[in-house]
Amino acid sequence: xxxxxxxxSLLHRKGSIILTIITISVSIIVMLGVDHIRQxxxxxxxxxxxxxxxxxxxRTGSLNLLLYSVFRTGTPTNNISWTSYERISQxxxxxxxxxxxxxxxxxxxxxxxxxxxxxxxxxxxxKQQLAFxxxxxxxxxxxxxxxxxxxKTLGYQLGxxxxxxxxxxxxxxKNHDSIPFNVVGILAATGTPVDQTLHTSLQGLEAAxxxxxxxxxxxxxxxxxxxxQVDDLTPKSITAIMLxxxxxxxVFTLQREINTDKQEPLSAILPxxxxxxxxxxxxxxxxxxxxxxxxxxxxxxxGLNAMLLASIRERMHEIKxxxxxxxxxxxxxxLIELEAIIIVLLSATIAFVALSFLLPISQTYVxxxxxxxxxxxxxxxxxxxxxxxxxxxxxxxxxxxxxxxYKGARNSHV
Amino acid sequence: MTIQLKxxxxxxxxxxxxxxLSVDDWSVASGKKLFIYGPSGCGKSTLLNLVxxxxxxxxxxxxxxxxxxxxxxxxxxxxxxxxxIGYIFQQFNLINYLxxxxxxxxxxxxxxxxxxxxxxxxxxxxxxxxxxxxxDWSRPVNTLSIGQQQRIAIARAFINNPKLLIADEPTSSxxxxxxxxxxxxxxxxxxxxxxxxxxxxxDTRLKHHFNLVQKFTDINNAAGKH
Ligand SMILES: Nc1ncnc2c1ncn2[C@@H]1O[C@H](COP(=O)(O)OP(=O)(O)OP(=O)(O)O)[C@@H](O)[C@H]1O
Ligand SMILES: [Mg+2]
Numbered sequence: 001x002x003x004x005x006x007x008x009s010l011l012h013r014k015g016s017i018i019l020t021i022i023t024i025s026v027s028i029i030v031m032l033g034v035d036h037i038r039q040x041x042x043x044x045x046x047x048x049x050x051x052x053x054x055x056x057x058x059r060t061g062s063l064n065l066l067l068y069s070v071f072r073t074g075t076p077t078n079n080i081s082w083t084s085y086e087r088i089s090q091x092x093x094x095x096x097x098x099x100x101x102x103x104x105x106x107x108x109x110x111x112x113x114x115x116x117x118x119x120x121x122x123x124x125x126x127k128q129q130l131a132f133x134x135x136x137x138x139x140x141x142x143x144x145x146x147x148x149x150x151x152k153t154l155g156y157q158l159g160x161x162x163x164x165x166x167x168x169x170x171x172x173x174k175n176h177d178s179i180p181f182n183v184v185g186i187l188a189a190t191g192t193p194v195d196q197t198l199h200t201s202l203q204g205l206e207a208a209x210x211x212x213x214x215x216x217x218x219x220x221x222x223x224x225x226x227x228x229q230v231d232d233l234t235p236k237s238i239t240a241i242m243l244x245x246x247x248x249x250x251v252f253t254l255q256r257e258i259n260t261d262k263q264e265p266l267s268a269i270l271p272x273x274x275x276x277x278x279x280x281x282x283x284x285x286x287x288x289x290x291x292x293x294x295x296x297x298x299x300x301x302x303g304l305n306a307m308l309l310a311s312i313r314e315r316m317h318e319i320k321x322x323x324x325x326x327x328x329x330x331x332x333x334x335l336i337e338l339e340a341i342i343i344v345l346l347s348a349t350i351a352f353v354a355l356s357f358l359l360p361i362s363q364t365y366v367x368x369x370x371x372x373x374x375x376x377x378x379x380x381x382x383x384x385x386x387x388x389x390x391x392x393x394x395x396x397x398x399x400x401x402x403x404x405x406y407k408g409a410r411n412s413h414v
Numbered sequence: 415m416t417i418q419l420k421x422x423x424x425x426x427x428x429x430x431x432x433x434x435l436s437v438d439d440w441s442v443a444s445g446k447k448l449f450i451y452g453p454s455g456c457g458k459s460t461l462l463n464l465v466x467x468x469x470x471x472x473x474x475x476x477x478x479x480x481x482x483x484x485x486x487x488x489x490x491x492x493x494x495x496x497x498x499i500g501y502i503f504q505q506f507n508l509i510n511y512l513x514x515x516x517x518x519x520x521x522x523x524x525x526x527x528x529x530x531x532x533x534x535x536x537x538x539x540x541x542x543x544x545x546x547x548x549x550d551w552s553r554p555v556n557t558l559s560i561g562q563q564q565r566i567a568i569a570r571a572f573i574n575n576p577k578l579l580i581a582d583e584p585t586s587s588x589x590x591x592x593x594x595x596x597x598x599x600x601x602x603x604x605x606x607x608x609x610x611x612x613x614x615x616x617d618t619r620l621k622h623h624f625n626l627v628q629k630f631t632d633i634n635n636a637a638g639k640h
Contacts, residue, residue: 001523005512012511012554321509323468325570326496326524328489410488 002331006338009318013311020307021347027300028351028390031293032383033358037366038289039382040374046275048192051123053251054243054268056080056088056258062269063278068102069240070271072110072193076102079237084264088241091257093250096121098242101202101235104164109150111164111198113205113235116227119145121244124192134158135185138201141225141233144181145199148189156183162198164208179208179216191373203233243268297390301397304340308401312336312408319409332409336402337395344394348387352378415477416578416610417442417465422474424464434460436636437474442626444577447604447611451618452630458614461634462580465612466499467491479577496524500571500609502584502600507567510556514546514566517555518573525574533573540569544599561592568600572607579604581613585620597623 010017049070057065058078067074079101089097098121101113119130119137135158138145146156156162161180181200189195207230210216219225245251251270258268279286312319319332359376366374417440424435434457442448452458463469464476467483476483479498486494508517518537541551544565555563564584571579581600585593601623604611613624621627 001520005520008511008516317506318509321507322520323492324466324495324501325521326492328492 002334002338006335006342009315009335010339010342016307016311017343020304021343021350023303024300024344024347025350025354027296028348028387029354029358030296031390032351032355032378032386034289034293034296035386036355036359036378036380036383037374038286039380042279042286044191044373045279046272047125048275049122049124049242049271051121051127051244052242052271053245053248054255054258055240055271055274056243056266056268057240059265059267062267062274063281065240065267065269066271066274066278069100069242070193070275072102072112072197076239079239080241080266081237081264082235084261084266085238085241087263088243088258091254093245093247093254094243095246096244098122098244099202099238100240100242101205101238103239104166104205104208106150106162106164106198107154109147109154109196109198111200111205113200113202113238115202118199122194122242124190124194128190130190130194131188133186133188135183137185138199138204139184139226140182141201141204141207141219141227141230142179142181143184143200143204145185145187146183147187147195147197147199149195150198151183151186156186158183158186164198164200166209179219181208189367189373191367201227202235202238203227203230206233206235297393301393304343304394305397305401308336308340308398309404312401312405315405316408319405323409327409329406329409333402333406336405337398340394340398340401341391344391348390415441416444416446416479417612418475418477419464420475420477422464422471422476424460424469424471426460433472433636435464435471435634437461437634440633442610442612444610445608446626447601447624448613448626448628449621449624450612450614450628450630450633451616451621452614453616456630457634457636458630459582461630462501462582462612462614465578465580466495466501492524493526496521497526497574498576499578499580500574500576501580502564502567502571502582504583505560505563505587507584508555508563508570511554513552513554514541514558514569515551517566518570521570522573537569537573540572541566543603544569545595560587561589561596564588564592564596565599568596568603572603572609575607576609578610578612581611583615583617584613585615586617593620 055065055069057069057076058080060077064074064077068076085097085099088094096117098114098118100118102110104111116137116139123129133148135145144162150156160183162183163180181204187194207216207219210219219230243254245254255268255270258266322332323329355378356376359374359378363374363376419437419440421439422435422437423433425433450458460469464471465478467476467478467486470484481494483491483494509520512520515537518540519533522533538551541548546562546565546569550558550562555566558566567584585596588596597620601611603609613620614630
C-alpha cells in the first residue's frame with residue numbers, strides 16, 4: 001500500500017520528479033565515474049610491475065629508482081657496474097635477474113636495453129606475462145621490440161628500421177645515425193609503461209654507442225649477428241636490475257645485503273612498497289577526486305531535499321486526508337522516505353545504464369591518452385558499497401523533509 | 415451514547431485567547447441523525463475535530479462510543495478513528511491523483527474492519543449504490559465533477575462500516591439537484607448501516623433530512639460571546 005501510494009504520488013508529479021531524477025542520475029554518474037577512474041588509475045598504477053621482488057640501482061632514493069626503472073620517466077643518475085650485476089645474479093636466493101639499461105630515446109619514447117629473458121620473466125598486473133601482438137623477441141643485435149603505444153602512435157610495423165637518439169627528449173640532437181634498428185616484434189597493450197617503451201638488447205645499445213667507425217662498420221655489414229656472437233659487446237655498466245627471488249622470505253635479507261654492499265654503493269627497493277609511497281605523493285590527486293565525489297553527493301542530496309520540501313508544502317492537504325483515513329504520522333514519514341528512495345533507485349538505474357554505455361567508449365580514449373586501462377565493468381564491490389552508502393545518506397538526508405511532513409501530519413486541523 | 419462531551423474548553427494556540435469552544439454537557443444517542451446549524455466561524459468544524467480526536471480539548475473529556483479519547487495515545491487514536499469514524503468534508507475529500515477505487519481501498523486498508531471480507535466486491539456495490547458510473551471508477555478523481563467526488567466520498571466514508579459519520583458542510587459546493595440526491599443517498603446509507611450521523615451546516619434548508627436538529631449556540635457557550 002505504501003509502495004503503491006508512493007509510486008502513484010510520484011507519477012502524479014512526474015514533471016518535477018523527472019528533473020530531479022536526471023539531476024541525481026548525473027550526480028551518480030559523476031560519483032561512480034570519478035571513483036571508478038580513481039580506482040582504476042590506482043590499480044593500473046600498482047599493476048605496472050608485479051612479480052619483481054627487488055629493483056637494484058645506485059643510491060638515488062627509492063622513488064627515483066622506481067620512476068626510471070618502472071615508469072620510464074625521470075633521469076637515471078648513475079649506473080651500476082656489470083660486475084655487480086654478475087655478482088648479484090649469482091646469489092643463491094635469486095631465481096632470475098634482469099639487467100636493464102636506459103638513457104636513449106626515440107621520438108620521446110624511452111629505449112630500454114635488456115636481455116631477451118625480460119619478455120619471459122617480467123610480469124605486470126596479476127602476474128601477467130608480456131605477450132607479442134606481432135613478431136617475436138629480439139635475437140639479433142639490432143633487433144627492436146616496440147611497446148603497443150609506440151607502434152600505434154608512430155605507426156611502425158614489423159620490418160621498419162628505426163634510428164635511436166642519444167639521451168632523452170624528442171629533440172635530441174645526437175642521433176645514432178649510422179646504426180638503424182629493425183622492428184622484429186610488437187607487444188600487446190598492457191596499460192602499463194611497457195606500452196611506451198622500445199626494447200632492444202644490451203649489446204645493441206652498446207653497439208649504438210660505439211664511436212670507432214671501424215667497429216660500426218663491422219657490425220652493420222654483418223647485420224645477421226646473433227646476440228651470442230657479440231660477446232665483446234657486453235656492457236660495462238647498466239642502469240638497474242630487476243630481481244625475482246626463489247622465495248619471498250629472502251627479500252629483506254637480500255635487500256640488506258645489497259644495500260650494505262662493500263664493493264659498490266647500491267640500493268635495492270621493494271617495488272610494491274615504493275609504488276605505494278609514490279601513490280602517497282599523489283595524495284592531492286586522490287583527495288581532490290574524493291572531495292569532488294563528496295561534493296557531488298552533498299549537492300545532489302540537498303537538491304533532492306529542496307524538491308521534497310517544496311512538494312510537501314503543496315501536499316499538506318493530501319497529508320491531512322491520509323491522516324483522516326487512519327494513516328499514522330509515521331506512515332506519512334515513511335511515505336516521504338520511500339519516495340526519496342524510489343527517486344534515487346530510478347536515478348541509480350539510469351546512471352548504471354548510462355555508465356555501462358559510456359565506459360566502453362571512454363576506455364579506448366583513456367588508454368590512448370593516459371595509458372590507463374580502465375575496466376568497462378562498473379558493477380564492482382566498491383561501487384556497490386558506494387551506492388549502498390548513497391542510499392543510506394539519502395534516507396538520512398531526507399529526514400528533515402519527512403519530519404516536516406510528519407509534524408504537519410500531527411498538527412493537521414482539518 | 416455515541417458522543418459524550420463534558421465540561422469542554424478549547425482554544426487555538428495559547429490560553430490567553432478566548433475559547434472557541436465551551437461545552438458543559440452535550441451528548442448524541444446512537445442511531446440518531448443530528449443536524450447542527452450555525453453561522454460561519456462559530457466553531458462548528460472545531461467541534462467536529464474534537465469529536466474525531468484530531469484536536470484535544472484544553473479541559474474536559476470527550477467520550478466516543480464509550481471510549482475516552484483523552485486517554486488514548488495518538489497511535490491508538492489513529493486506529494480508533496479509522497475503525498469507527500467516517501467523515502465527509504465540504505470538498506477535496508479524496509486524494510486527487512488516485513482513482514475512486516484506490517481512494518476507497520486506501521481507507522479500507524488502514525482499518526481492521528475489512529481484513530476478512532471481499533473488499534473489492536464491497537467497494538463496487540457501494541459505488542453502485544451511490545450511482546457512480548462504472549467508467550469513472552478507475553479514473554483519477556480530479557477528472558470527475560464535484561458531485562461525483564462527493565458521492566465517492568460517501569462510499570469512502572462507509573467502507574469501514576463506521577458507527578459514527580461526521581459531515582462538515584458536504585453539500586455547500588453542490589447545486590440543488592445534486593444536493594438533494596446527495597442527502598438522500600447519505601441518509602439512506604446511514605439508516606441501513608445504523609450509523610449515527612453528525613452533520614453540520616449553515617444551510618437550514620437541509621433540516622428535513624434529519625430526526626434531530628440543534629442550534630450550535632445552544633451547544634457552545636463560547637459562541638455567543640464572539
Ligand atoms: N487552525 C486554527 N488555528 C487558529 N484558529 C482557528 C483555526 N481554525 C479555526 N480557527 C478559528 O476558530 C474559530 C472557529 O472556526 P471553525 O472553523 O470551527 O468555524 P466554522 O463554524 O466551522 O466556520 P465555517 O462555517 O466557515 O466552516 C474561527 O474564529 C477561526 O478563526
Ligand atoms: Mg467549518
